[in-house]
């Protein structure tokens with residue numbers, strides 16, 4: 247009996263924390279529905295935002311980094327999942343206009359308090375961020391994908407996942423070079439989610 251109770255407590259403690267906040271849930275959902283089909287700044291399509299949300303939630307990730315905020319579509323999806331796991335997101339954008347619009351969108355969606363939105367060159371900021379992270383979404387300059395991965399690999403926790411957009415379509419040689427590299431690593435398991443057709447790679451660190 248005592249053993250069964252101890253096992254039940256351990257199982258609950260090991261499960262990803264899912265925080266119930268129905269009001270926030272409704273607010274984010276309403277924002278995403280309102281803006282659906284209205285994103286015009288290289289933002290991820292709906293299906294890809296859903297994939298990012300689901301990966302974060304499934305693993306219970308709490309320390310997320312996004313490279314390439316644009317106006318914040320993927321950031322809202324990721325932060326929505328983090329609102330349920332108790333996590334936070336750092337996101338980086340080089341374009342001042344997009345950065346400002348993203349901040350307005352985060353406010354409207356109700357997730358601004360979960361997001362540290364940085365304005366600047368991710369080539370430098372990524373190197374400076376101490377980490378650790380358990381989730382990364384790479385969606386800025388494709389020619390730098392491999393370098394972003396190399397800079398972040400030491401800062402990614404075991405069990406964490408590094409995701410990258412456009413590995414099937416529109417990523418060019420930079421995304422291909424990154425994907426070839428990460429697929430060969432013995433301490434990562436890489437899968438590719440088709441989503442909208444643009445493709446999201448999900449590389450999870452096993453040791």
Ligand SMILES: C[S@@+](CC[C@H](N)C(=O)[O-])C[C@H]1O[C@@H](n2cnc3c(N)ncnc32)[C@H](O)[C@@H]1O
Nearest residue numbers: 288289290314315316319320339340367368386
């Ligand atoms: C594909 S868009 C990101 C879309 C965003 N993830 C979304 O779904 O809403 C890529 C963004 O990366 C930004 N970017 C490109 N190079 C960058 C760099 N070196 N540092 C920071 N941001 C960069 C671009 O200005 C652009 O807004």
